[in-house]
Amino acid sequence: MDRRKFIAGMGLTAVAAASPVSIGAMERMTSKANQVPSVSQVPKTGKLKLSFFPYELKLRHAFNLARYSRTTTPDVQVMLEYEGITGYGEASMPPYLGESVESVTTFLNKLDLEQFNDPFRIDDILSYVDSVDENNRAAKASIDIALHDLLGKIMGQPWYKIWGYNPEKTPVTSFTIGIDTPEVVRQKVEEARPYKLIKAKMGLDQDQATINIINEMMPDVPICVDCNQGWDNKEYALEMCHWLKEHNCIFVEQPFDKTWIDETAWLRERSPLPIIADEAFQRLPDIVRFKGVYDGINIKLMKSTGLYEAHKMVTLARALDMKVMIGCMTETSCAVTAAANLSPVVDYADLDGNLLIANDRFTGMTVENGKITLHDRPGLGIELL
Ligand code: MG
Numbered sequence: 001m002d003r004r005k006f007i008a009g010m011g012l013t014a015v016a017a018a019s020p021v022s023i024g025a026m027e028r029m030t031s032k033a034n035q036v037p038s039v040s041q042v043p044k045t046g047k048l049k050l051s052f053f054p055y056e057l058k059l060r061h062a063f064n065l066a067r068y069s070r071t072t073t074p075d076v077q078v079m080l081e082y083e084g085i086t087g088y089g090e091a092s093m094p095p096y097l098g099e100s101v102e103s104v105t106t107f108l109n110k111l112d113l114e115q116f117n118d119p120f121r122i123d124d125i126l127s128y129v130d131s132v133d134e135n136n137r138a139a140k141a142s143i144d145i146a147l148h149d150l151l152g153k154i155m156g157q158p159w160y161k162i163w164g165y166n167p168e169k170t171p172v173t174s175f176t177i178g179i180d181t182p183e184v185v186r187q188k189v190e191e192a193r194p195y196k197l198i199k200a201k202m203g204l205d206q207d208q209a210t211i212n213i214i215n216e217m218m219p220d221v222p223i224c225v226d227c228n229q230g231w232d233n234k235e236y237a238l239e240m241c242h243w244l245k246e247h248n249c250i251f252v253e254q255p256f257d258k259t260w261i262d263e264t265a266w267l268r269e270r271s272p273l274p275i276i277a278d279e280a281f282q283r284l285p286d287i288v289r290f291k292g293v294y295d296g297i298n299i300k301l302m303k304s305t306g307l308y309e310a311h312k313m314v315t316l317a318r319a320l321d322m323k324v325m326i327g328c329m330t331e332t333s334c335a336v337t338a339a340a341n342l343s344p345v346v347d348y349a350d351l352d353g354n355l356l357i358a359n360d361r362f363t364g365m366t367v368e369n370g371k372i373t374l375h376d377r378p379g380l381g382i383e384l385l
Contacts, residue, residue, distance in 0.1 A: 046083035048113040048125075052076050052142070054101045057092065057330055058358045061188075063178055070095070073330040076104045076139075077361065080146035082119045087150025088362070088382060089338075091138035092302055092329040092353075096279070099138045107132070107139040119150055126308050137282065137305050144306020145338045145380065152379030158341065159381075160374055163311065165344035170372040173349045174199040174224055176356070177210065185210050189217045196370035198223045199350055203230015207240065211247050219248075224348065226253040229279055234263045241271040251323075251348070253298060254278040265293045276325055284309055287316050296323025296347065301339050302331075314345055328353035337364030338380045343372050361385055 057073040078089040093099040110132055116125050129143050152159050160167055175195035177188045179202070192198055198218065200210050202225050214223055225244055231237045237255050244252065251274040256263050258280035268275045274295035281290065282303045290297065297317055304310040310326075317324045325348040328336050336354040343349045349372055354360055364382040366373045375381050 046117060046119075048116050048119055049081040050078070050108065050111060050113050050143070050146075051081070052078045052105065052108050054105070055090075055332075055361070057332070059330060059356055060358050061178075061356075063330070063356070073357075074101045075331070076101060076108070076142060077332075077334075078108070078142040078146045080113070080119075080143065080150050082150055082154070085150060085153050087146040087148070087153060087379060088334050088384075089142040089144070089146030089149065089306075090332060090334045091142035092331040092335060093138050094329050097138065097302065097329075099136065103136065104139040104142070107136045108142070111143070113143075119147065119154070122147065122151070122308060126306070130305060138302040140305040141301045141335070142306075144308055145301065145335055148307050148338065149334075149379040149382070156378050158374065158376060158378055159307070159338075160341040160344060163341070165341075167344060167374040169344040170340070170374060171343055171346060171349045172196040172370040173343075173351045173367055173372050175352055176226075176350070177201065177214070179203065179206070179210070182206075182209060182213060185213050186217070189214055192218070194370060195367075196221060197348075200225055202227045202240075208243065211244065211249070215247055221248065223247070223249045224251050224253065224350075225249050225273075226278070227255045229254055229257045231255045232257070234267055237267050238270055241267070241273050245272040249273060251276050251296070253325075254280065261293055268293065268295060274323055276323065278327070284313055284316065287313060287320065287322065291320050291322065294322070296325060298325040298327045298350070299339075299342075299346075300327045300329060301335055302329050307338055307342070310339070310342060314342060318345075323347045325350060327351070330356050332357065332360050333362040333364035334380065334382050337362070337382050340365035340372050340374060341380065343374075 055075045055077045057075045059071050062069055062071050074093045076091045080087045091104045126144055129140050148159055174197040175192040176199045198214055198221055200223050241252060253276040276296045276298055277290055277294040278298040281297045287297060299310050299313050301310055304313060314324055324346045326339050326343055326346045327350040328339055331353040333354040336351050340351055362382040363385055
């Protein structure tokens with residue numbers, strides 16, 4: 001196909017999807033002297049319409065971390081509609097992030113998205129959303145994710161393709177084993193058999209016992225260690241990093257409290273394993289601050305305010321020669337699949353949040369032989385169940 005016809009085809013597909021009322025007008029345009037239509041030629045008459053509802057995520061197992069335990073996660077499901085096409089997003093709010101169903105719905109109620117009649121003005125729309133109030137990162141992410149789903153559907157393409165990423169380069173995803181009794185850890189490791197990477201939560205007395213069980217049951221599988229700020233002694237942490245290195249561990253995530261910058265830099269300088277920032281790391285400017293403190297960052301859409309900023313984070317971290325991990329909260333397949341679109345260009349993925357809940361609303365990316373598998377559906381690549 002020559003370039004002119006290809007461009008014409010792309011324009012028509014996008015316009016047909018975006019605006020059923022404009023199809024007749026577009027046909028008349030194309031019949032005239034082979035004009036090449038483009039999306040920008042079509043008057044934008046639609047409005048972005050936002051709707052949302054609270055949706056409590058039920059966890060399959062109690063989730064035990066160094067600092068708390070829980071069986072549900074509050075969540076708000078978001079829909080963004082434009083000329084008959086709906087994009088889906090969500091805000092997931094694990095308690096330590098400080099957001100709640102009430103704070104998210106209050107924030108979403110403040111938004112006036114109907115002022116935008118061109119959904120492709122991503123920068124204008126998301127800059128406005130970011131300016132409405134401070135923090136509210138999960139609430140902002142819900143709009144960003146729904147907008148990306150909507151735009152991908154209008155363009156008829158999944159986001160990993162729009163960004164030019166090779167879906168064959170997706171990494172394996174880790175399967176998380178929480179802090180628990182040896183019997184429960186054994187059960188969880190049994191469940192983890194199909195996975196090629198294990199994430200072990202640390203921070204309490206049984207750290208070495210958990211790793212020993214994983215080593216014994218899955219001797220060839222690498223382990224990433226996540227302390228969730230649970231260690232409080234830098235000499236102990238350094239000793240553990242050396243021990244972990246000898247026990248199939250490949251990196252340590254958030255060893256200390258997020259405010260322990262000097263202690264973390266001290267550990268990073270001496271540790272044989274890379275140190276990755278999670279709770280300490282939220283928005284794009286943090287990356288520059290953390291060069292020399294952490295070896296890498298764990299990007300989560302509920303912290304980054306969504307895909308638009310997460311995409312910039314990947315670029316900046318790579319330019320600074322830092323490792324990039326893509327993670328998630330407990331979320332439905334909506335937000336997890338959104339994040340999976342970025343996974344072909346990251347070093348590590350921890351995208352099992354949808355597998356931890358019993359009431360997913362979507363089908364999306366799948367894990368096959370432990371590897372993230374992206375599908376060809378437009379937008380985020382999700383469908384309502
Ligand atoms: Mg973490």
